[in-house]
Amino acid sequence: MLVKTYAGAVFGIEAVTVTIEVDVSVGVRYMLVGLPDAAVKESQQRIESAFRAIGLRWPGRQVVVNMAPADIRKEGASYDLPLAVGILAGNGQLDPSRLESMMITGELSLDGLVKPVTGMLPMALQAKSEGFRTLIVPAANASEAAVVGDIDVIGVESLAELTGYLRGERELLPVRIDVDRLFEQEGNRYDADFADVKGQESVKRALEVAVAGGHNLIMVGPPGAGKTMLARRLPSIIPPLTLEEALETTKIHSVAGKIDDHVSLMTRRPFRSPHHTISDVALVGGGTMPQPGEISLAHNGVLFLDELPEFRRQVLEVLRQPLEDRVITISRARFTVDYPASFMLVASMNPCPCGFHNHPEKECLCSPGMVQKYLNRISGPLLDRIDIHIEVVPVTFDKLANTVNAERSSVVRDRVIQARLIQNRRYHGLDGIYSNAQMSSAMIRRFCHLDDTGAVLLKAAMEKRGLSARAYDRILKVSRTIADLDASEKIEPEHLSEAINYRNLDREGWAG
16 A cells, blocks of 8 residues: 655755655565655664554555655655554554645654654745645644644654554643734843843944944953953843744754754744854854854854854854855755855954064063964954954942943843834845945945045044054945934944044954
């Protein structure tokens, strides 16, 4: 008897439908074809043991299984459940007519329990687009899949529970998720707040400007000045995720297996802070079985690189293309996978090996050559993609002891949201442009007009401070963002002056 069940295969962050054809006929062999990997081939032992555990019998005949399309490699244990259901239906132990409108996924344990799988959200979206009416998933993945809506998501704890449901002996209700309520409850809740940071008003302002325009930022300062503390509070002032952004972010984390069980949707901006010993593959993604890297896990959020010069140069250089294209392409001999990588890069570093170069109180023990060598670990092309350089100085005792409450993140976020709305209107109709940081040279000439006073100010600043030519466009982009925060149509001299100050740490000035 020939029976078909349906499953999903994740490729990149998208899924494709896999048709599992099971033919139970005369013979004694078990054959599995369709480019399965070792984990899929081992499913026979898991399924047989699960059958025995719940009192079902393995067919005493030949079982031939084909997984189509055969040119896509089937990986992982998520095919256990659809294979088991197909074998039972092919042997006459289940009604195959109910399976035509179902997509099934799940890993089986030897005792018949159903374990969660990765990539659930892409599979749910694929099931909906293919017109399936029911999606059978592990109970731990049910909330994640139910976010999609317009499809009945049935979560099962065991194979016995599923067979009872398919035979009509047990009722299982679809899982429902109120996405709007979920966003309302979780979207703006952050454990860290800008109000926790004493002093550092100029740095907070720089972070506000960076977030408002989507600018990359680097903070330079001695140990203990608050660089990491400030960076970890950045997500709290970024505009909340939209539903489309939340779905895309959740898809990436789902494929990577980074979502906790019973979490339905990521409602807050991701914040990724990899250690400086990370490899280039772990940062950008890839591997034998391609997985998203840290830059994709930071999509729609913040990638924080603490102690930037300590990262290997090869690792830092792979950031250059994703920072421009906002996508990372993993190419191998037999396939190419695209992972989104639209993130805000925030970096921090000490000004020298000992950490006290230009410190107001402590003496630096490094020679000028050592300082310059330390700073040269960051290449010019990478630095060129960082719009704002800000110096972080130690906080005085008086400010630390001050009991006056600082401005809360919610207040700053409201200003950022208004600035982003201005940019949305400005770039409406321009494909792929959502913030000032993404402007091309032609757009800078179009949207960043300077009056005579501003032009003279910028010329004098570049000549006096020895700013590099690459700083010119960055200053104009940042000044456009500052003007947006003030709801100003024109870039005024005070906006330009503030933007110039955010290039104090351009390479020529860092080493003193």
